[in-house]
Amino acid sequence: MRKNIVAGNWKMNLDHAAGLQLFAEILNLINNELKGNQEVVVCPPFVHISSLAQLLKANSTVSIGAQNCHHSDAGAYTGEISASMLKSSGASYVIIGHSERRAFFAEDDLVLAQKLDVVLKNELSPIFCIGETLEQRNAGTHFDVIESQLKEAAFHLSDDQFKKLVLAYEPVWAIGTGLTATPEQAQEVHAFIRSKVAEQYSAELANELTILYGGSCNPKNAAELFGQEDIDGGLIGGASLKAQDFVDIIKVFNS
Numbered sequence: 585m586r587k588n589i590v591a592g593n594w595k596m597n598l599d600h601a602a603g604l605q606l607f608a609e610i611l612n613l614i615n616n617e618l619k620g621n622q623e624v625v626v627c628p629p630f631v632h633i634s635s636l637a638q639l640l641k642a643n644s645t646v647s648i649g650a651q652n653c654h655h656s657d658a659g660a661y662t663g664e665i666s667a668s669m670l671k672s673s674g675a676s677y678v679i680i681g682h683s684e685r686r687a688f689f690a691e692d693d694l695v696l697a698q699k700l701d702v703v704l705k706n707e708l709s710p711i712f713c714i715g716e717t718l719e720q721r722n723a724g725t726h727f728d729v730i731e732s733q734l735k736e737a738a739f740h741l742s743d744d745q746f747k748k749l750v751l752a753y754e755p756v757w758a759i760g761t762g763l764t765a766t767p768e769q770a771q772e773v774h775a776f777i778r779s780k781v782a783e784q785y786s787a788e789l790a791n792e793l794t795i796l797y798g799g800s801c802n803p804k805n806a807a808e809l810f811g812q813e814d815i816d817g818g819l820i821g822g823a824s825l826k827a828q829d830f831v832d833i834i835k836v837f838n839s
């Protein structure tokens with residue numbers, strides 16, 4: 585059975601005390617009421633990871649993720665953070681290829697391929713983000729863009745490696761804009777992604793793959809989005825900074 589995941593991406597928000605408080609509120613509201621195949625991931629800024637990890641109990645269905653990591657194992661890269669540091673700080677997921685990293689930090693598919701390799705080597709699960717810009721959607725090239733992002737950054741992985749990925753379809757025009765993809769638009773792309781994975785790997789692997797939707801997802805639209813056949817949860821930005829909104833989105837799977 586496919587895993588349902590709701591992941592919160594805090595981006596560059598919240599100082600340490602505010603981050604700890606939000607995380608404690610989220611744990612409290614979830615109150616161990618998650619379904620068996622459901623997982624929650626919270627991705628705070630790097631400096632909060634180890635403190636948040638200490639609040640988790642053994643066998644928690646809540647995990648900690650990072651928002652990025654460097655593509656090398658270690659070395660003279662002042663200011664950077666490696667996958668092994670994240671692992672040893674208590675993270676189990678890493679967001680790779682978020683559109684803000686692609687746009688503001690010039691991350692291309694080549695470097696993202698290396699990041700996926702280093703994350704997997706360190707036994708972390710990548711949440712690999714793909715999605716088109718508004719111009720690309722208006723030009724009707726969104727399927728080509730998504731296929732190329734998959735091919736260039738991820739399709740070099742072996743079956744066993746690819747199985748560990750979570751994919752996130754995040755149309756860039758929907759991120760932080762309040763413009764959500766309609767459930768039909770999102771479903772169409774999710775089904776396309778699954779078909780490409782089936783072609784490259786196998787129908788079985790594609791069927792087990794968790795594909796999240798991200799982009800202005802909130803407690804009002806989550807149920808309809810997550811109700812689509814190929815949408816297995818969400819990567820939540822703005823709404824993950826409010827404990828009640830985030831947990832309301834998570835509990836869509838319980839209703």
Ligand code: PGA
Pocket residue numbers: 593754758759760761762798799800801819820821822823
């Ligand atoms: P948003 O962000 O929910 O604020 O649109 C989503 C994301 O960037 O992952």
